[in-house]
Amino acid sequence: MDADALADLRAFDRGHVWHPYSSALAPGDPWVVESAQGVRLHLRDHDGRALDVIDAMSSWWCAVHGYRVPELDAAVRDQLDSMAHVMFGGLTHAPAVGLARRLLDLAPAGLEHVFLADSGSVSVEVAMKAALQYHLAAGRRRTRFLTIRGGYHGDTFSPMSVTDPVGGMHSLFRGVLPEHVFAPRPPAGLDRPDDDAELVAWEQTTRELFVQNAADVAAVIVEPVLQGAGGMYVYPARVLDVLHDLAREHGALVIHDEIATGFHRTGPRWAGDRAEHAPDILCAGKALTGGYLTLAAMLCTREVAEGVSRGEAGGLMHGPTFMANPLACAVANANLDLLAFRDTPAEVARIENGLRDGLASATALDAVQEVRTLGAVGVIQLREPVRVAEVTAAALARGTWVRPFRDLVYTMPPYVTSDDDLATLTAALVGAVADVHG
Structure with missing residues (x-):
């Protein structure tokens, strides 16, 4: 790129292009x-x-x-010879079915259904919607979610509502977003013993909070072990088991947001693998396509899928235009191959x-x-x-x-x-x- 073209690009960017979390009045200089x-x-x-x-x-x-990965480049080129996109309503295709099969093979025990979404934030929207529909179908009007402070789940409205309402990225929208139930942030550190005094105190406080709100809680939603955009905060796996036990005791579901932590980012395939219990719903994204195209997935148990489907709507009420995009599914399959090979x-x-x-x-x-x-x-x-x-x-x-x-x-x-x-x-x-x- 010559100097004039570079200067023109940067000037137009400053004058007209919004970047993430940026101001049009004081644009950055990327x-x-x-x-x-x-x-x-x-x-x-x-x-x-x-x-x-x-x-x-x-x-x-x-x-x-990294970038320009030969195996992933080839997967995109090969898929282009067949089709770049086709709607998923009433149709299916091999890249999507193959990806769903692969994801279920890799998923925690008990997850049997896959919903392919556009992005991580949308997969959280779908997960929360599925939890609400699950309870509504059974005649229970549970409309709130319980989470821990310090979390971040995305920038669309439902994920914003379970992101920390005070110190989080979306505190600006307090009073507009639905108000959910926030337990204290657990004590820091992965390896605290179960009888650690701070952890025991956190468990007692959280138990009391859950009991007070149990009739309204549809699901617990957490980023397992590592809270990402909320502060790269690490907490004990014991917290996941406590929340799981409370959810089971009070008839709520458990959602693990593994968008940032999945596919070995914290070590195990899923950060939640460190816990004793598997979730009812899991969200995966980010590394799913190796960074090539936007794609995410919501995985759930058969109980959740069938429960949702018994409701008045007759199914999960979500259907993105680019759901299961063949290019994205093809490169995701190649990415999972590469993760295993390496x-x-x-x-x-x-x-x-x-x-x-x-x-x-x-x-x-x-x-x-x-x-x-x-x-x-x-x-x-x-x-x-x-x-x-x-x-x-x-x-x-x-x-x-x-x-x-x-x-x-x-x-x-x-x-x-x-x-x-x-x-x-x-x-x-x-x-x-x-x-x-x-």
Whole structure:
């Protein structure tokens, strides 16, 4: 791209294009991506200079194999020879059926039905709608959901309503969104013993809250073990079992939002695999297509599917135009093949070790409150809000693209990131924090 074309692109972007969570009055000045390959983004900086940088974000956690992956490219090209899209109402096709079969083979025990949705947020909408319809079909008007504070479930209205209403990304919409039931955020740390005093106190408080609201609660919904956009917060797996037991005791369903955590991001295939019990409904997305196309899935038990279908509507009342898009399903199938072929649990364990070693020196910085890792997730939490633009620029100068938020400088790198690139990435994050925050 020549200098004039680059300048024109950036000017039009600033004047007319809204980016995520951005202001039209004070638009940002984003870097221009010209191409991507492997784990690298080929950018143009604000002066037009070419930069070749490691992607520490997996494009918001979905490009787990990196970019221009031959097997995934081939899956898209091959599918184009048949069809790019066809409606799913009254029709079916091999890529969708094959994907549903694969997902059920990989799913926690008891999940037997698959609804293919457009995006992660939409899969949460579908999951919540299914829970409501399940109870309505049985003559129970349960219209509320119970979750824990600190969570994030998406940007559409139903997911926003179960995202933390005070400190969450959607507090602006309080009073407009339905008001659900929020238990306290559990104590931090994956490995707390079951008799830990803080965990026991949390369990007692949550039990009392559940009992008070049990008649209205259709389902519990949580991000298992790791709350993503709510703060990269890790909590004990015991919490999942407590919530499951309470739901069973009071006739509610359990929804696991595994959009960010599924497909080994935290280590196991599903973050909820660390718990004793499987959910009634599971949402998967992000890494499902390896970052190629938007696609998500809602999986549920036969009991839920049949219960919904016995209701007055006669079925689940949702039907996206691009449901089960053949291109997306084809590349998702190829992505699942690649995850199996590459021994993903071993890859993630290697990434975890590299993140733990590479980020450890950040603990010595005065501005740093905590450093934590879980699977292919590494977090530097600061004692103050991140100066996003400055940290981003400092990391780019060290050859790494990172997108901090709140008080977090974090990474979810592609699983294929080499040890050398991982060392560069972690040094860039630590160095950027040291330069900007001290």
